[in-house]
Amino acid sequence: MNRRTRTLLVLICGVAVASVYASQPVIGQMGVDLGVPAGSVGWFVAVGQLGYLLGLIFLVPLGDLIDRRQLIVAHLIAVAAGLVLVAAAPAAWVAFAGIAITGVFAVVVQTAVAYAAAVSAPAERGHNLGIVTSGVVVGILGGRILAGFLADVWGWRSVFIVLAVFAATLVLLMLLLLPDDARPRDVRYGALIRSFAGMFFQPVFFSRGVIAFFLFASFGALWSGMTLPLTASPWHLNETQVGLFGIAGLAGAIGAARAGSWADAGSANRLTGIALVILLISWLAIGQLPSSLILLIVGVILLDFAVQATHVSNQHLLTSVYADRTSTTIGAYMVFYSLGSALGAATTTALYDTAGWAGSALLGAAFAVGGLSTWALNRRTMNRVRPTVR
Structure with missing residues (x-):
């Protein structure tokens, strides 16, 4: 490589x-x-x-x-x-x-x-x-x-x-x-599909998948929902201006580029916990969107840093444990990503209609708590995991 x-x-x-x-x-x-x-x-x-x-x-x-x-x-x-x-x-x-x-x-x-x-x-x-x-x-x-x-x-x-x-x-x-x-x-292809289904019964895989589910539900709650308050009073931004907030997200994601190296050093599980705490903290800043764009930008940077760091550490650990079937493992893992992203996108807009951005922010934070709780419950098990030797 x-x-x-x-x-x-x-x-x-x-x-x-x-x-x-x-x-x-x-x-x-x-x-x-x-x-x-x-x-x-x-x-x-x-x-x-x-x-x-x-x-x-x-x-x-x-x-x-x-x-x-x-x-x-x-x-x-x-x-x-x-x-x-x-x-x-x-x-x-x-x-x-x-x-x-x-x-x-x-x-x-x-x-x-x-x-x-x-x-x-x-x-x-x-x-x-x-x-x-x-x-x-x-x-x-x-x-x-x-x-x-x-x-x-x-x-x-x-x-x-x-x-x-x-x-x-x-x-x-x-x-x-x-x-x-x-x-x-x-x-054989049939064996691969059966292996794909069987992944969901593997404790190590399933716990990392649930973390990914909550992680990307939180991610979706931000990126699918924040257009609504940004285009409304008091900001009244247009679509191009809203799109520019992606730059802050990119900065956060790029900032997590060393996450893989930390995982190589044996800190993948610890990195996940730290990143999920940062994800939760980010929603404190994101929740201030109606009154401060600066705090929103800070929150976006923190959130995307946390998402990328957790995502990399998850995939590093899973492709190490299941090194003999990396494609099947990653495909199954990303099912949690798809379901979480869809849930976050669908629920954040519904909550915004009834509870405003405060409701959407609490939803995003609740997803972060779900991911952090899953990590905490499985921390000891994950610390005992040993990669498959290839």
């Missing part, structure tokens, strides 16, 4: 994740242009998330069966095709189909992360995972900034065209630069 390979994998993660979240800032424009009622435009996001969940279950385990380099190339081609379909959509159903295709194959992110874990030396696995998974947060937050800017200048279709060009370019770079990753031939 050299710097060139890491950089390429970061770009793959960033573009793929941005493709899933690209519709968030432009669903209003898409709805008007394609004739979708205002109350239904949320499906432009939901369809992509549902597709992503299906991809996690049925496609990611293939990384333990097929050369991951070939798999990444095939998935990126499908992502580019889905994005082109959305950009050219003459009707809503075509856009929904394109978004669904994009979501299913955007799980190339997890294949890229599994590739990074598999080709890394054990002593460098956390460091490499920390760098590669930073592309996920960059894609989520940076994609919002890019989409808001492109939509304001050239319209919503330009967002999907640009991302399709990025994905196609990465296909060429993959073919030229990334080494093969041959897989064993004695593994």
